Amino acid sequence: MSNALNEKPNAESLPVSASAGILLDGRYIPPPQDKDGKIWVRTTALVQADAEELYTVWRNVEAAPLWQEELTQVTATGPTTSRWVMESRGKTIEWDSEILADEPGKRIAWRSIGGDSENAGEVIFENAPGGRGTMVTVLQEFRMGKMTSAWETLVGRSPKQAIIENLRHFKALLETGEIPRTQGQPHEDRGMIGKMKGSAYGENIKTRREAIALQVELDPCLRKIRPHLLPRS
Amino acid sequence: MKAVCWMGTGKVETLTVADPALLNPHDAIIKITRTAICGSDLHLYDGFIPTMESGDILGHEFMGIVEEVGPEVTNLQRGDRVVVPFTIACGNCLFCKKKIWSACDNTNPNAHLMEAAYGYSGSGLFGYSHMMGGYAGGQAQYARVPFANVGPLKIESDLPDEKVLFLSDIFPTGYMAAENAQIEPGDTVAVWGCGPVGQFAIASAFMLGAARVIAIDRLEERVELARSLGAITVNYSDEDVSVLTALKDLTGGVGPDSCIDAVGLEAHSAQLQGVYDKVKTALMMETDRPSVLRQAIQAVRKGGTLSIPGVYGGLLDKVPFGAAFGKGITMKMGQTNMHNYMKPLLERIESGQIDPSYIISHRITLDEAPEMYKIWRDKKEKVTKIVIDPWMEKRAA
Numbered sequence: 001m002s003n004a005l006n007e008k009p010n011a012e013s014l015p016v017s018a019s020a021g022i023l024l025d026g027r028y029i030p031p032p033q034d035k036d037g038k039i040w041v042r043t044t045a046l047v048q049a050d051a052e053e054l055y056t057v058w059r060n061v062e063a064a065p066l067w068q069e070e071l072t073q074v075t076a077t078g079p080t081t082s083r084w085v086m087e088s089r090g091k092t093i094e095w096d097s098e099i100l101a102d103e104p105g106k107r108i109a110w111r112s113i114g115g116d117s118e119n120a121g122e123v124i125f126e127n128a129p130g131g132r133g134t135m136v137t138v139l140q141e142f143r144m145g146k147m148t149s150a151w152e153t154l155v156g157r158s159p160k161q162a163i164i165e166n167l168r169h170f171k172a173l174l175e176t177g178e179i180p181r182t183q184g185q186p187h188e189d190r191g192m193i194g195k196m197k198g199s200a201y202g203e204n205i206k207t208r209r210e211a212i213a214l215q216v217e218l219d220p221c222l223r224k225i226r227p228h229l230l231p232r233s
Numbered sequence: 234m235k236a237v238c239w240m241g242t243g244k245v246e247t248l249t250v251a252d253p254a255l256l257n258p259h260d261a262i263i264k265i266t267r268t269a270i271c272g273s274d275l276h277l278y279d280g281f282i283p284t285m286e287s288g289d290i291l292g293h294e295f296m297g298i299v300e301e302v303g304p305e306v307t308n309l310q311r312g313d314r315v316v317v318p319f320t321i322a323c324g325n326c327l328f329c330k331k332k333i334w335s336a337c338d339n340t341n342p343n344a345h346l347m348e349a350a351y352g353y354s355g356s357g358l359f360g361y362s363h364m365m366g367g368y369a370g371g372q373a374q375y376a377r378v379p380f381a382n383v384g385p386l387k388i389e390s391d392l393p394d395e396k397v398l399f400l401s402d403i404f405p406t407g408y409m410a411a412e413n414a415q416i417e418p419g420d421t422v423a424v425w426g427c428g429p430v431g432q433f434a435i436a437s438a439f440m441l442g443a444a445r446v447i448a449i450d451r452l453e454e455r456v457e458l459a460r461s462l463g464a465i466t467v468n469y470s471d472e473d474v475s476v477l478t479a480l481k482d483l484t485g486g487v488g489p490d491s492c493i494d495a496v497g498l499e500a501h502s503a504q505l506q507g508v509y510d511k512v513k514t515a516l517m518m519e520t521d522r523p524s525v526l527r528q529a530i531q532a533v534r535k536g537g538t539l540s541i542p543g544v545y546g547g548l549l550d551k552v553p554f555g556a557a558f559g560k561g562i563t564m565k566m567g568q569t570n571m572h573n574y575m576k577p578l579l580e581r582i583e584s585g586q587i588d589p590s591y592i593i594s595h596r597i598t599l600d601e602a603p604e605m606y607k608i609w610r611d612k613k614e615k616v617t618k619i620v621i622d623p624w625m626e627k628r629a630a
Contacts, residue, residue: 048325132327161345172339176323176380177305178257180342180357185369185377186251188238188288197286201343201363 012129022137031139039144041160044137045171051125051134052105054174058123059108061097067169067179069162069205081113093117118143138167157205165202235623236290236373237602242280245291245603253369253377258305261381263317267394268295268371270605270619271402272428273497273544277361278606281498281521282546284346284363292372293319293359294401296394299385306381315385316579317371317378318571319402321357324383335568340380341366350547355568372602374623386575395590395620396582399429404589405574407433407495410542411441413565414491418442423480423489423532424464425525427455429592429618430542431495435464436587438493447483449476451501454615458592480532488534497543500525510550519550530557541566595619598628 021029022044031042047054057063061082065071073085080099085092095115101122102108111120121140128135140163142149152159169179182203236250253262271294276282296316299309309315322329326338337356341347344354346364357379360370369376378385388397407430414422414434422438424431427450438446439462448459449467456466467479480489498521501507510522525543530553533539539562557564581587594617597605602621609616 046327048327048330165345168344172323175325176259176339178259180340180366180379181256182342182367182369184254184256186234186236186253187290187369188236188240188246188248188250190286190288194286194288197284197363201284201346201367203343203363203367 010130021139032141037143039142039149039159040139041163042137042139043164043167044135045167046128046133047136047171047174048133049174051127054125054134054136054170055105055108057174058170059102059104067173068166069157069169084115084117086117095119136167136171138163157202161202165205234374235599236369237292237599237621239277239285239289239291240287243278245278245606247599247602250290250373253375255301255303256377257379258303259380259382260303261299261306261309261378261385262301263295263297263315263371263376263378263385264300265295265297265371265374265376265623266314267297267398268292268373268621268623269398269401270294270372270602270609270621272430273361274606275610276497276499276544276546278610279499282362282364283350284343284365284367286363286367289360289362289367290369290371290373291360292370292376293361294398294403295359295371295376296388296398296401297376299381300375302381308382309385309387314388316388316397316400316575317359317376318384318386318400318405318575319359319361320355320384320568320571321359321366321368321379322383322572323380329383332570332573334570334572343367358568372599372621372623374599384572386579388579390583392582393590395593396588397579398620399433399589399592400575400578400582402569402571403429404433404578405571406430406542406569407435408437408440408574408578409569410434410493410495410540411437411443413538413540413542414438414441414493415538415540415563415565416441416443416491419444420490421445421447421484422491422493423447423449423529424459424493424495425449425500425529426495426497426543427452427459427466428495431455431493432458432462432592432617433589434493434495434542435459435462438491439463440581440586445483447480447489452612452615454594455617458617461591476528477532484534488532488537490534491538491540492529492533494525494529494539494541494543496525497541498522498545498547500543506551519548521545521547521549523549523552527551527553530554530562533560533562535560536562538563538565540564542569592618593620596628597621598625599623601628 032040061074064074070086070088072087075083077083082097085094093116095112095117097110098113100109107124109122119142124137126135142159172179234252238248240246299313302309320335321340322334322337323339328336335356340357341354343363347354357366359368411434420443422443424434427448435446446464448464450456451470456468459466469476500522506524605619608614
């Protein structure tokens, strides 16, 4: 530790390492770059909720379709394993996943173990400085060629953007009890170009609305966590 | 229902579209009793704001009767009369907690579009492009109001709609502009633009202690309204009037303590720079026409404050930043933090301090809206403020 500055009334001590490799000995570490058939995305959000609460919702994998785009069902198949089903533009994608590290209130790491998607990821929950909520950092990796990724971006949501949006949905759901949406609101016919742009904006991507039936089943679990935010149905 | 739809640059149509429905637990459906066209809607009409799509319902200044509420809306019931703020706020994120409501983290479903353009996304707005949320607007017979548990202001007195409608945007916007101007008792405040926001900025500047307000515009009907509030007016379309000289003359060479730019990105200029900006925006080398901003930076006194309620959308050219630095001025700006002002301003209306309906020049039907956009854009018929009764079939005589 340097003694160059001794007057730091509100400074907090730094963690030695933090947030899926964002910080190491006080140095910022940039996110990993795409290469060798791997695509990386690192994203972070400041959420006004306790790390414990956030961890509990994230760890409840069967509730993931409430906030992750295009997921239709997640079924726990064991204490650390689960089966994931996704519908994307009429195509069904399925894979199995296992949890590799599980530190309640702090961190979860996972990887796929067979199926249509090869991916691995980690989420870390840390207290933000000054008691301003919890910093949630996700580091996700896909094994996917750049061409495939470019195609996905062109026809729908890029896989990287989907991770960013999913964290945004997670934050909105935990802070407000809903995910903002405009799907289903009135408008005059948009014409061809408008429809295409709707897809580029991501407004046509299915989110929570379609998961309402599922939500009813999952409610008891989530209700325990944030009773004031969930529908009373 | 009937709704005013944006169908392309310079093209607005009143069409029949589906009624809105509750989509989220904190939604409410409002039967709209009065709605208005805002000066900032002209920026959409003229194609200055990107990510408008053909078919979008316009309008962000509206009020009405609660028709239906989602299961999580506990503060409103069917039949309540409400004014709806044009910015949508969740009430729970870091920014809402800091009362910077217009920076809400959770109300823009298309936040990634705004992040790409601005670095971070602000709150969702009604009827103001997909970048700002893509929410259907309120120039219609009904609207869906998300986060109705946080935004709408209940009107419990029997004040007529026209007196409280402008709490939805322009009165709070003019008020926050005056607050941002950091006015001290005895100050002289210059306001560019005597449209509705300018009018309320002038009124609010007086309410916050300004000794003198100098109002600048080119349309006689507007400077007349400003004079009715007690402002000194400078009409720059009059022969031999230079705004900068006028402001020096009127302040003993010191300059106004605070300047308010209530014009924004489509400023008109009688000078050569007006032509310069028209050419540059036409060639897409610049997105906004900042002639008022340039003038206000030049005019404000040393150490003074520049407050900017006028909307800017993109990249500005030839902004005299050296002058801003050289004089050590403060600039404050941004979308209005509506939720801070609606209630206190309603109290000012209720106590008779101000009747905001004085700015209304036109009362029309939804079917007349497309024609009125054109008339207002072309500054014909002395338009100051257009109010729509969405249920009126024919304009009252």
